[in-house]
Amino acid sequence: MAEITYDIIVRGNNLRLRDGFLAMSNVTLVKTGRGYLLFDTAGYISRLGLITALRERNIARDDIKMVFLSHLHFDHCHNIDLFPKAKVFVSRTEWSYAKSPHHEDIFMPWGIHEMLERYDLEILDGDGVIDPGVSFFPAPGHTPGSFAVRLDTKERGCVVIAGDAIKYAKEVIMQCGDNVYDTVASSTASIKRILEMADRIIPGHFPELIKQPNGQFGWNEGAAFDLIVR
Template identity: 60%
Template structure:
């Protein structure tokens, strides 16, 4: 059996004039040994995440493993819902959030303390989680960003997190928001584009490779806003 995946929370790259409105994608991976959650989203996604799990007959307690691409608030809030699980976090990211870039205001306070209530495995370099499920460093947006690579029936899929946040970065093949170095993020983007048939960005619909090597997206990204 090859791994498969689906979006639980559909992200977007919306923003206000001076602040972020965007939500991150939260992806459920079905591996040979069980489910893996890629990121947990922000508080804005909390109820939607629980509803999406429930629609699939799952509760947070049914998720044994959570992979955190990095530790920004919109990707790593809600970790308390999965306090029973094992968390995979890159060692470099763990160290980074102890002393983040002075312009990086996106690290939630107390994130290491919250995660330390659970079992945290710090990862380095490339490695395997399960058959057909690997991880690799994807620095740039933060120094410790990591991505997951899946060998699926639909080809090689990279769940990129904010290593590729939205289509603009894939089209221009250049990072445009880095708390590491822009050049480091750009090298990561080009690596992902070279190795993937499909890409799940951090804040955009899935990208699919065309025969000419360019990437496109087929799905819209609806944003339902209710005023009360």
Template identity: 60%
Template sequence: MKPTYEILVQGNNLRLKNDFLGIANVTLIRGKNGLILFDTGGYISRLGLLKALADRGIAPADIGTVFLSHLHFDHAHNVDLFAHARFVVSEREWEYAAHPHPHDQLLPWGIREQLSKSKVEFLTGEGQLDAGVNFFPAPGHTPGCYGLELETADRGRVIVAGDAIKYAKEAILKRCDMAFDEVEVGTRTIQRILERADRIVPGHFPELIRQPDGNFIWEDPAPFELLVR
């Protein structure tokens, strides 16, 4: 059985003058051994995530594994909704969350304590999470960022990149745009992903698709609906 995937919560790269909205992609992977959730999004996406799961007949309790690309708030809030699940995070990111970069203000208060209430497995190096679902280090944005590489039946090699590639700008310029590790480290990660992927699910942008010339484009829009109450 080859893995399949779909984006449950569509992220975007919108920001305010002195802040940003922090809406990240949350991706559901259907693997041989069950459902895998890639990141859990921020509180701003909490109700939308629950609705997206319910629309597919999935309860939070049906998610067996939650893979956390890194521990920033916009990717790792809502972990409490899946307290029953197995959480997978890199050992380096776990250590980083205890001693973050002095300019990194994006780690949620108490994230390690919250996760410690559940079963947490720590990753080092590269390996297999499920059949056709492989994990790999993707440092740069933070030192402990990780991504997943999916060997799909109909879409080729799909890399769910998280914030290793946050938006199209990084794929176009082939350079890391926001690093709490080192820009050069993040740039090498981006180049590796671009070389290997047929499709990329970024952290905050629609899916990117490789073209015959090797460049990546996006075909799906990223709607952002605001309702005034």
């Protein structure tokens, strides 16, 4: 089995305005036996940062063989067009949900189905394996079709890339999601499932969470948010 490694190449945050969001989502690059997999592609606010991060690692966009979309909100999938040759994974439930989202869910981008239909698209149902050491599972709550990815790594144990099933540390502490467009019960169940299996968690909008000796999760560093006035 190839050694599974990962790198958070776009750093997310959970900043918001009184009536809006500044939040950016994490983008995680995973090296698998099948090549590079990108978990989420973030929104347009992260577009240049994503391109720069790949360039700094000497990775061409065509080197990304797979893109896993945790769900179809704009801040997690908008830059999919940068990777036209990638196989794209998305859940069947999310595919259907995005056509008729919850009446309060205003975050589905127009034209996402037409965009994704141009791809080598793999529609997911339930738990499954992408490559040895890289698996996926449903993590509903934020949306009904949200999915997460599990990495079984040598040095860091079980790493769960949670997407917005766990957006930030508050949801781990409270074991209940914010901005739930499915049900509170499904959100809580997804969070508990992730907490039970993970040694590390990569949330949707927060630094990596690491299990401490007391069994609780904490983080080692904050998320920088550099503003430049021009």
